[in-house]
Amino acid sequence: MAQENGTRNQDIDYEALARSLTEITAKSQELVQDFLQQEQSAHHLAMEDAAQMAQLFQQLAARVMADPARLMQMQMAFWQNYMGLMQNVALRFWGLESEPVAQPAKGDRRFQHQGWEDHPFFDFVKQSYLLAADHTHAVVRDVEGLDDQTKKKVDFYTRAFIDAMAPSNFVATNPEVLQKTVDTGGQNLLQGLNNLLDDLKRGRGRLDIRMTDYDAFEVGTNLATTPGQVVYQNELMQLIQYEPTTTEVHKRPLLLVPAWINKYYIMDLNDEKSMVKWLVDQGHTVFIISWRNPDESLAEKQFEDYMLEGPVTAMDVVQEITGSEEMNLVGYCLGGTLSACTLAWLAARGDRRIQAATFLTCMLDFEYPGELEVFLDEEQISTLERRMGQKGYLEGRYMSTTFNMLRANDLIWSFFVNNYLKGDEPFPFDLLYWNSDSTNMPAKMHSFYLRNMYQRNLLKEPGGLELAGEAIDLGKIDIPAYFMSAKEDHIAPWKSTIRGPRLLSGPTRYVLGGSGHIAGVINPPHKNKYGYWTNTAKTVDQDEWLEGAEPHEGSWWNDWGQWLAGYGGDKVKARKVGSKKHAPIEPAPGSYVRHGVLYDD
Incomplete structure (x- = not known):
């Protein structure tokens, strides 16, 4: 093992690492300046969003605690499932086959790497996450006493939190990222940090995740080419x-x-x-x-x-x-x-x-606008109108982020892992290029549309x-x-x-x-x-x-x-x-x- 580590250290290009660190330092200084310039105007709206979120989950906590017997019952069910998982893990460490307690949903691409199946530790991490996610979803789904709109919002933001906490999103618990880190001597993480700083700079202090290779496309050259x-x-x-x-x-x-x-x-x-x-x-x-x-x-x-x-x-x-x-x-x-x-x-x-x-x-x-409904109550629209009032329009990036949140695992976290943890460049894809080419919304037009169509449903x-x-x-x-x-x-x-x-x-x-x-x-x-x-x-x-x-x-x-x-x-x-x-x-x-x-x- 010592010989292998020595060989690997000899393969590391320390000059390249130094250049990367120098570039990262320069980008970081520039980024901090850009961020501070716009932070003051965005601070008040961010505090409003945080206050609304806190109020939502205070209501959830109060309703959950109002029925302690039901909460205890759900916790016991989770504990039993977790004990089953521990038994499953013990059998695997002894080299015995065992049926998984929890499995990813069909089409869940976060756990496709073979390491999630082959290695007992990562299999345990994966199943622990899935059990905890199912339990949390059940608590929110079955809570009583919340009005429909509040319940939908709590459910949406709970799922957003659960998606963010997936073990695939962290270096130490993603077998594919760990393997690449070992293979490249950590160069993937440095490149990922570079990618992160580039995206923050393009977003002027707000994270604007690059979903595709922007240099691979040009409108009028290989997009929108019909004469x-x-x-x-x-x-x-x-x-x-x-x-x-x-x-x-x-x-x-x-x-x-x-x-x-x-x-x-x-x-x-x-x-x-x-x-x-x-x-x-x-x-x-x-x-x-x-x-x-x-x-x-x-x-x-x-x-x-x-x-x-x-x-x-x-x-x-x-x-x-x-x-x-x-x-x-x-x-x-x-x-x-x-x-x-x-x-x-x-x-x-x-x-x-x-x-x-x-x-x-x-x-x-x-009447049924889908998950967009969580962004369309009076508090959210009023906050949005104040945001639009600052410039006279809603920035396209805000709309883009809203739509991406509806499919966070596909349109946010998959690119987070690819770009920042693996340090890879996103694949050229014309649909994602178009999706990133967002546009602004005039304030009065957008307010009319949200209030009269979505909120009041007057068109029908x-x-x-x-x-x-x-x-x-x-x-x-x-x-x-x-x-x-x-x-x-x-x-x-x-x-x-x-x-x-x-x-x-x-x-x-x-x-x-x-x-x-x-x-x-x-x-x-x-x-x-x-x-x-x-x-x-x-x-x-x-x-x-x-x-x-x-x-x-x-x-x-x-x-x-x-x-x-x-x-x-x-x-x-x-x-x-x-x-x-x-x-x-x-x-x-x-x-x-x-x-x-x-x-x-």
């Missing part, structure tokens, strides 16, 4: 028209309305994954809105401004360029919610230009909202509509999206795809992945709908393509990009998409 031109722009958006790839196209052009949370190019990732390119190749004249990343100059923009300066204005431009008074609309996520508002506003004015609409993972009834009520002088009634939307949802969506749960079709008065088709909010939608046919389900029943009961649904292999795009073609109108000669009035301004993807966290403003 097209910006044919119009205003304060809020640029409108892109794509060049045709077929000699004939459907008469009715197609206007795509993405969400303004993140960038539009989720719908145009690359040639293999681009929904835009696929639609163009299907013979559609495609236009898409590229939203501007707002700063303090747009702080006064309202939700109705996004409607008027977004799809309503875009419709006028599309009509002028194509000469078609009829067109179809596609809205994705928040863009779908805006599209529904736009359609109801147009219906109130007797405007019939939109002939068919598609809603992708979009909520119109917000006829006349519950008024936008630009018109009462919004989704029941007046009588055109054909296609709804697509994703089975594992944690942002727009299909328990909520399945309620959308019942609010419209026209013929609707509801399709459920596999996977989640992004991968479930961006699922090109040639990948032949996930599958989808169809059912003409109008029930809003998930189990009932799925039980009567017909399963299909491959991508839901195949089904959607046939539906779109049916409402695309006759074929006409392919159109040129732009017109005399709306001449091309610049090539796609345009300049608005290049401003954000990953680009220089």
Whole structure:
């Protein structure tokens, strides 16, 4: 053993270690200065968050202690399970086989390394954690006397704490990290510290975990590459028209309305994954809105401004360029919610230009918003409004962190281990690059959206909202509509999206795809992945709908393509990009998409 250690010490490059330590020291000094500069403004809001959290768990502790008999019963059950684990460990140390007391859930990637199974110590650590996690979950889940909202918040933050305390997140209890530390003489930890400091510097004192290799991608080079031109722009958006790839196209052009949370190019990732390119190749004249990343100059923009300066204005431009008074609309996520508002506003004015609409993972009834609900009570929204009031907008990183917390093990802790403990570089992945390219939210618009949609759920009520002088009634939307949802969506749960079709008065088709909010939608046919389900029943009961649904292999795009073609109108000669009035301004993807966290403003 001594000889092995001596050989290993000889392999260590002390000069490289010294250079790493010098670099770390310099970065640390710069980071402390950046952190102190902004700490004063953030301190008050952080104290508010801490006070709210403390109050939640004080309520939990009081309710748990109010029933000591039940608590004792649960503790005894945990003790019995733990004694079973100790017996299991003893048998393994004697070289005997034994059945595990606790096992990770299917799909839990934290314990995939063989060391968690092969070594009795790490197997014990793993099972101890899983038992403690199950016990803690049970205590929170079964507590009585808390209102539903408080219980959901306590459950969410408890799971966040349990995820953070996983043994896979610590050097001393992660066999894979320990092995790499031995193999590299600790160089992985130094590199991990370097990575940590880089992420803190990019986040200006707040941890901004790098999920992918940012240098591997560039918008306009290997992302958002479908040929097209910006044919119009205003304060809020640029409108892109794509060049045709077929000699004939459907008469009715197609206007795509993405969400303004993140960038539009989720719908145009690359040639293999681009929904835009696929639609163009299907013979559609495609236009898409590229939203501007707002700063303090747009702080006064309202939700109705996004409607008027977004799809309503875009419709006028599309009509002028194509000469078609009829067109179809596609809205994705928040863009779908805006599209529904736009359609109801147009219906109130007797405007019939939109002939068919598609809603992708979009909520119109917000009764079941999923785990986002824990961030949407009065205290949380009021705190958020004070945060937005400091700059006139909500920083994109805040929104990104909120969504990442909903899948912390996949979107936070897996990268924490990879980047900081193993010292590895994250794998190049276009979806995660897009996910990191976050955008800001204007204060007034975002406050209106959170309070009227999520908190009060007024969009589903006829006349519950008024936008630009018109009462919004989704029941007046009588055109054909296609709804697509994703089975594992944690942002727009299909328990909520399945309620959308019942609010419209026209013929609707509801399709459920596999996977989640992004991968479930961006699922090109040639990948032949996930599958989808169809059912003409109008029930809003998930189990009932799925039980009567017909399963299909491959991508839901195949089904959607046939539906779109049916409402695309006759074929006409392919159109040129732009017109005399709306001449091309610049090539796609345009300049608005290049401003954000990953680009220089």
